[in-house]
Amino acid sequence: MKMLINGPERVVADALRGMAAAHPGLRVDVPHRLVLRGDAPVAGKVALVSGGGSGHEPLHTGCVGPGMLDAACAGQVFTSPVPDQLARAAAAVHGGAGVLLVVKNYTGDVLNFEMAAELVEESGVEVAQVLVADDVAVADGATTAGRRGVGGTLFVHRIAGAAAAAGAPLAEVAAIGRRVAAASRSFGAALHGPTTPAKGSPTFDLPPGELELGIGIHGEPGRERRPMLSAAELADVTVEALLADRPALTDPVLCLTNGMGGTPLLELYGFHAEVVRALGERGVTPARSLVGNYVTSLDMAGCSVSLCQLDEGLLRLWDTPVCTPALRWGR
Amino acid sequence: MKMLINGPERVVADALRGMAAAHPGLRVDVPHRLVLRGDAPVAGKVALVSGGGSGHEPLHTGCVGPGMLDAACAGQVFTSPVPDQLARAAAAVHGGAGVLLVVKNYTGDVLNFEMAAELVEESGVEVAQVLVADDVAVADGATTAGRRGVGGTLFVHRIAGAAAAAGAPLAEVAAIGRRVAAASRSFGAALHGPTTPAKGSPTFDLPPGELELGIGIHGEPGRERRPMLSAAELADVTVEALLADRPALTDPVLCLTNGMGGTPLLELYGFHAEVVRALGERGVTPARSLVGNYVTSLDMAGCSVSLCQLDEGLLRLWDTPVCTPALRWGR
Missing domain, CATH: 3.40.50.10440 (Dihydroxyacetone kinase; domain 1)
Known part of the structure; x- marks a missing residue:
């Protein structure tokens, strides 16, 4: 590579x-x-x-x-x-x-x-x-x-x-x-493994036509491999996994639709649309969303969704000014 | 893909x-x-x-x-x-x-x-x-x-x-x-071609061990293919191409070290260090730098550098508040 x-x-x-x-x-x-x-x-x-x-x-x-x-x-x-x-x-x-x-x-x-x-x-x-x-x-x-x-x-x-x-x-x-x-709860999926500089080739092989559900951010094994899913199907699987673990989310909820590094923003936004659709069908509307490559795994192709049950106090803290390379608003 | x-x-x-x-x-x-x-x-x-x-x-x-x-x-x-x-x-x-x-x-x-x-x-x-x-x-x-x-x-x-x-x-x-x-002047290089959803495979093949210099953001052909370069060598080639076309840059200069979509931020920052080093050796110190995926080509691996000769008035405009998904500061 x-x-x-x-x-x-x-x-x-x-x-x-x-x-x-x-x-x-x-x-x-x-x-x-x-x-x-x-x-x-x-x-x-x-x-x-x-x-x-x-x-x-x-x-x-x-x-x-x-x-x-x-x-x-x-x-x-x-x-x-x-x-x-x-x-x-x-x-x-x-x-x-x-x-x-x-x-x-x-x-x-x-x-x-x-x-x-x-x-x-x-x-x-x-x-x-x-x-x-x-x-x-x-x-x-x-x-x-x-x-x-x-x-x-x-x-x-x-x-x-x-x-x-x-x-x-x-x-x-x-x-x-x-x-x-x-x-906070997170769940990720990989379409292609990450390549570390030391190894020079993907840390694991995912066959064409398969994805791995529940992948870690170092390419650690997930829950299972499956034939490739559509963005809508993967959003349903992801949101179900998250809400099975943390049911009864109430407003306000924070949602991060995160890229693993190698997935284009065009795809991530499309996936986010399906995540928000899947959440909405289960009664959850994110108060704040982030979409982009924030918690990556080098060039791994894939995505994760993180949800956090906030309250009004935590939401106010989220919205206060921040000035970093990753997040910047209010200043 | x-x-x-x-x-x-x-x-x-x-x-x-x-x-x-x-x-x-x-x-x-x-x-x-x-x-x-x-x-x-x-x-x-x-x-x-x-x-x-x-x-x-x-x-x-x-x-x-x-x-x-x-x-x-x-x-x-x-x-x-x-x-x-x-x-x-x-x-x-x-x-x-x-x-x-x-x-x-x-x-x-x-x-x-x-x-x-x-x-x-x-x-x-x-x-x-x-x-x-x-x-x-x-x-x-x-x-x-x-x-x-x-x-x-x-x-x-x-x-x-x-x-x-x-x-x-x-x-x-x-x-x-x-x-x-x-x-403004820009110059890019690709390590791996972009895959459009319609085609489903890279729009061009770059053999292992080669990169393409002067690539376009749709995978259009560049100037030449060469054996793979180090980040330092590519920065020198890139900065030389830019300054050959627009010599005598003076303060203030704006620099975008841009990822094409599939290159990890870890690599982009390392490349930016070499771009700034190569510019410095030629007497140019960027007044402002952006590093990240801003002008991409789907999942193409590679990078580009864009320089812009500003003046104090244009720099003041650059620094005024902006609030968009791509750029946000001052509000």
């Missing part, structure tokens, strides 16, 4: 150099693979620190900025950042009101964030964690005890980030983050 | 339904394939109308909103919108100050926009056109007399749209649009 790179070993550093060049509002530490708010630390504000494997952009590094994260740590492709790196990010951005770590539920990430939390605590900084485990597709996996953390991570970054921007103390920001994580 | 669709004949209509569901600020006329500002017509403002083949999203339909276009007409995939459609859009959004049509330089588009301009004029509405022909790769093509219109179209939409939002009269908005078009 051809790639627009300088070599597999340089992919992450080169991307961070590009982020530094493109976004003057960010401070990028390429050797330590950190992306920080340019004005961090913000005195008196709870600092949000997240991170994860590279290859999911704009997730993590693209979520740094006012109204969202103070720092993101980029791991190698599909690999957790390490504890020292996370602790260094926390030290760089904490503004005296404590640090919230947002971690996706993968065994490596959970261990590394836990060790980082201990390091931050030992340095005398108050720390809390939010675990995101929103993927309803599978109960456990090779790299996960419990559910995987996927699209709901974007919701947690945004809404907990908004609470921190509004001046909430650490316990409240953490509680809001946990509420959002608990209220 | 598997696709997330309901059938090739429904792709464009389904995507428009999805846009309507995702963006309550837009008014979408699915039967006529129009996307309009929800608050159009804006009294006393010059109305900007653009459009083109579908498959380039977010270009065209994603550029509708305050500070950019008043209307976009979606053609079938890689096919110009028709004159009646364009005239209908103009009639729906003109606010008494005339209509500016933004057209990319393809034979079909030019003919259809010209006929639309005559229809608009016959209806008693003042009309002007801006032609975008920014692709330095080839002089003429099978579907083009002169240069193709590609990434610079985004610059024209934004800056002429900002001038209209600021209250400039039609002659001035048109003149600004033409200045931006004349000051």
Whole structure:
């Protein structure tokens, strides 16, 4: 597989150099693979620190900025950042009101964030964690005890980030983050596997005419393979899986129709139409929708849908100004 | 090639339904394939109308909103919108100050926009056109007399749209649009061809280990095929092609490092780092950068770089608030 790179070993550093060049509002530490708010630390504000494997952009590094994260740590492709790196990010951005770590539920990430939390605590900084485990597709996996953390991570970054921007103390920001994580559900499907720079070919083969339901964002196995579905059929399967797990959604609901990286926006919008149709037939009308490539898996073709049961308070936080490469409105 | 669709004949209509569901600020006329500002017509403002083949999203339909276009007409995939459609859009959004049509330089588009301009004029509405022909790769093509219109179209939409939002009269908005078009240069490369829904397989084959330099956004032939280049080498070739055609760039310069649709953001940022490095070695430092999938070719893997020589006035217009699916800042 051809790639627009300088070599597999340089992919992450080169991307961070590009982020530094493109976004003057960010401070990028390429050797330590950190992306920080340019004005961090913000005195008196709870600092949000997240991170994860590279290859999911704009997730993590693209979520740094006012109204969202103070720092993101980029791991190698599909690999957790390490504890020292996370602790260094926390030290760089904490503004005296404590640090919230947002971690996706993968065994490596959970261990590394836990060790980082201990390091931050030992340095005398108050720390809390939010675990995101929103993927309803599978109960456990090779790299996960419990559910995987996927699209709901974007919701947690945004809404907990908004609470921190509004001046909430650490316990409240953490509680809001946990509420959002608990209220989020995601389900994805792949038409074609992702190609990591190191491997150079798709991490799994999907035969022509088949798709995989319940896929993870690292190409982890899903629930089943099926003959190819239409957008309408896939929307029904997806929405049924989501609502089977979290029935009785009430207004307001947030909906992310997410591309995995290799699916054109033309197709994603058409799929979103079917998602909204399928939700509507089940009595759910999203109050806010996002459509695009937000939580990706390199060049994987496919999509996921994430829903989050909000309330009026959380919706107000969602709507407050945000200024990051991934999400920007109100400023 | 598997696709997330309901059938090739429904792709464009389904995507428009999805846009309507995702963006309550837009008014979408699915039967006529129009996307309009929800608050159009804006009294006393010059109305900007653009459009083109579908498959380039977010270009065209994603550029509708305050500070950019008043209307976009979606053609079938890689096919110009028709004159009646364009005239209908103009009639729906003109606010008494005339209509500016933004057209990319393809034979079909030019003919259809010209006929639309005559229809608009016959209806008693003042009309002007801006032609975008920014692709330095080839002089003429099978579907083009002169240069193709590609990434610079985004610059024209934004800056002429900002001038209209600021209250400039039609002659001035048109003149600004033409200045931006004349000051824009683009050059693209493909690693893998796009797959149209109707054909179901890539529109051209690129052998493993080769890339095509100077590719168009419909997969039109470029300048040459070469053995695969590194991101650094491709950035040098690209920047050299751009600066050979438009030497002596001075501050401020606008830079779009654009993905064709199938290339991951991780790679695009790494490529942008090399573009900025290559520009810097030739004395050019972009004042503003955009990195992402803005002017796409369905799932084509590849990238393009667009540069625009601004001045302080045009840079101020670029920075004014804009609120569209493709670009949003300041509100």
